[in-house]
Amino acid sequence: xxxxxxxxxxxxxxxxxxxxxxxxxxxxxxxxxxxxxxxxNAPQRATGLHSPSLVRGALGLVCPQGxxxxxxxxxxxxxxxxIGGMISSFTVGWVGDKLGRVKAMLAVNVLxxxxxxxxxxxxxxxxxxxxxxxxAITGLYCGLSSGLVPMYVGEISPTALRGALGTxxxxxxxxxxxxxxxxxxxxxxxxxxxxxxxxxLSGAAALLQFFLLLLCPESPRYLYIKLGKVEEAKKSxxxxxxxxxxxxxxxxxxxxxQEAASEKKVSIxxxxxxxxxxxxxxxxxxxxxxxxxxxxxAVILYxxxxxxxxxxxxxxxxxxxxxxxxxxxxxxxxxxxxxxxxVAIFLFVIFFEVGPGPIPWFIVAELFSQGPRPAAIAIAxxxxxxxxxxxxxxxxxxxxxxxxYVFTIFAVLLLGFILFAxxxxxxxxxxxFEEISAAFxxxxxxxxxGHKAATxxxxxxxxxxx
Numbered sequence: 001x002x003x004x005x006x007x008x009x010x011x012x013x014x015x016x017x018x019x020x021x022x023x024x025x026x027x028x029x030x031x032x033x034x035x036x037x038x039x040x041n042a043p044q045r046a047t048g049l050h051s052p053s054l055v056r057g058a059l060g061l062v063c064p065q066g067x068x069x070x071x072x073x074x075x076x077x078x079x080x081x082x083i084g085g086m087i088s089s090f091t092v093g094w095v096g097d098k099l100g101r102v103k104a105m106l107a108v109n110v111l112x113x114x115x116x117x118x119x120x121x122x123x124x125x126x127x128x129x130x131x132x133x134x135x136a137i138t139g140l141y142c143g144l145s146s147g148l149v150p151m152y153v154g155e156i157s158p159t160a161l162r163g164a165l166g167t168x169x170x171x172x173x174x175x176x177x178x179x180x181x182x183x184x185x186x187x188x189x190x191x192x193x194x195x196x197x198x199x200x201l202s203g204a205a206a207l208l209q210f211f212l213l214l215l216c217p218e219s220p221r222y223l224y225i226k227l228g229k230v231e232e233a234k235k236s237x238x239x240x241x242x243x244x245x246x247x248x249x250x251x252x253x254x255x256x257x258q259e260a261a262s263e264k265k266v267s268i269x270x271x272x273x274x275x276x277x278x279x280x281x282x283x284x285x286x287x288x289x290x291x292x293x294x295x296x297x298a299v300i301l302y303x304x305x306x307x308x309x310x311x312x313x314x315x316x317x318x319x320x321x322x323x324x325x326x327x328x329x330x331x332x333x334x335x336x337x338x339x340x341x342x343v344a345i346f347l348f349v350i351f352f353e354v355g356p357g358p359i360p361w362f363i364v365a366e367l368f369s370q371g372p373r374p375a376a377i378a379i380a381x382x383x384x385x386x387x388x389x390x391x392x393x394x395x396x397x398x399x400x401x402x403x404x405y406v407f408t409i410f411a412v413l414l415l416g417f418i419l420f421a422x423x424x425x426x427x428x429x430x431x432x433f434e435e436i437s438a439a440f441x442x443x444x445x446x447x448x449x450g451h452k453a454a455t456x457x458x459x460x461x462x463x464x465x466x
Contacts, residue, residue: 015161016242022216023165026152027172028209029105029145032112034176035202036138039184040078080132082389084139085146089381090268092147093374097226101152101219105209108148111141112206120200131199138202147381151373154365155219156240158249162366163428170357176202224250225257256369266372268379277376280367283425284380287360290314290417292387294356294410305427314418316351320344321411328404360384366428366436 095104115137122130150169157165180198184190189198217236224233233253237246266274271281294317327341360380368376399406428436 016240018217018239019156019241021212022156022240023153023168025209025212025216026105026149027168028205028212029142029149030169030172031176032138032202032205032209033142033146034173035180035205036081036135036142036176037173038177038180039199039202040081040135079389079392081135081139081142082385082392084136084141085143085385086382086389088140088143089147089385090378092144092151092381093378095144096148096151096374096377101148101155101222102213102216103218105145105148105152106213108141108144109206109210109213111137111144113203113210115139115141116200116203116206118200120196120203122196122199127196134199141206143381143385146384147377150365151377152219155221156217158241166359166363173357220249221253221256224253225260228257259369260371266375268375271372271375271379277368277372279424281376281379284364284367284376285383286417286420287356287363287425288380288384289387290414290421291356291360292384292391293413294352294417311418311421311425313351313356314414314421317348317356318411318414318418320348320351321407321414324348325405325407325411328407331404363425363428367426 095108098104099107115134118130118134118137122134150166153165153169154162182188183198183201189195189201217239218232220233220236220240223229223236234246234250237249241249266277271277294314321344323344324341327337327344330337331341364377364380365373395406398409402409426436426439
């Protein structure tokens with residue numbers, strides 16, 4: 001069970017074998033995402049990606065040997081993965097609604113299999129083209145998967161377990177990163193002969209997920225609210241919940257369906273133009289930005305409550321970033337400062353896993369009802385991938401420019417994210433989708449009343465002066 005979560009007896013009753021299988025199968029998509037993030041470092045070491053020999057050889061590029069050119073090519077080879085994710089993240093809502101959650105995850109696995117196959121066969125063709133194309137296609141898969149998985153897991157999870165099961169996304173990511181680093185050791189697959197196999201190995205996870213998805217039920221919320229298939233939704237809910245009475249969840253779905261029926265189809269443009277969605281979408285985007293611009297991917301690449309964990313994680317990361325900076329600045333003066341930096345890096349990652357890592361992925365699905373949810377997940381995913389690309393593309397240049405002070409930038413950003421989270425991010429633990437939406441509506445009405453009161457006061461003062 002993820003740390004920080006206490007499960008009651010009633011919660012454990014909801015934890016059926018089918019639910020466990022469905023969640024495990026879905027988060028295999030995030031395992032592939034984590035593997036793809038971490039695996040690129042092993043071929044870098046095995047073949048010397050920062051050296052001119054690999055730029056000319058393994059990637060087949062002929063270029064000047066200046067450090068700026070080499071940095072550019074290396075940054076592009078890393079960031080093409082994020083570009084694929086940026087492009088495909090916009091189609092998450094359409095694919096999820098058109099095919100259904102399970103069939104959509106089945107279909108997009110084809111992209112993962114193709115991308116990993118291209119990288120696995122890199123030595124048998126123009127390796128630079130196959131690696132870059134494989135990374136791009138794998139990025140397309142991960143962009144879709146990173147939206148579909150939290151959407152599916154959030155919809156099939158009972159309210160009491162939604163937070164606990166939601167953190168498994170991040171567990172899958174770090175497991176993928178860890179496995180890629182272990183397999184990337186020189187005496188395993190991280191050598192000149194085996195690195196193409198290492199790059200393409202997550203295709204095995206894609207095949208496993210493909211066959212396991214055939215055993216998973218469709219989201220009952222999707223069946224009931226989107227398709228209106230009441231009996232099929234009840235059957236799906238029965239498989240997921242076992243002998244538990246589904247009446248309460250069906251009633252909740254009916255309320256959400258009625259609300260969705262009264263709403264027009266929500267486009268990405270409307271998320272920003274409508275006052276009903278503006279506050280939730282700003283929160284959704286900011287938690288994604290804070291996840292990426294916290295600095296965690298710079299480190300990787302080169303419960304009691306969602307809100308409390310998120311803020312606590314950001315504060316811990318801020319302190320760790322300051323400690324890293326101090327350690328790097330004083331490294332030349334005091335040799336033992338290397339240990340300070342090392343401990344700070346470990347703490348930085350630990351605090352990231354407490355809140356900023358897992359929470360942005362599933363809180364977006366919680367902030368919106370069935371109608372706007374696909375569009376919101378799409379734009380939030382695009383925001384996350386865009387920030388991922390910016391960090392992957394720019395960090396090496398920033399690090400060269402700022403030297404040991406590079407993490408002060410992240411420290412300043414983290415301070416801003418902490419303040420935003422404290423004042424704007426709501427607590428969603430144990431609340432239904434309707435209750436969360438109602439909380440935003442109350443805040444909006446309070447803000448409107450406050451604005452009207454202020455306007456009336458100004459008018460009254462103006463009248464008295466007149």
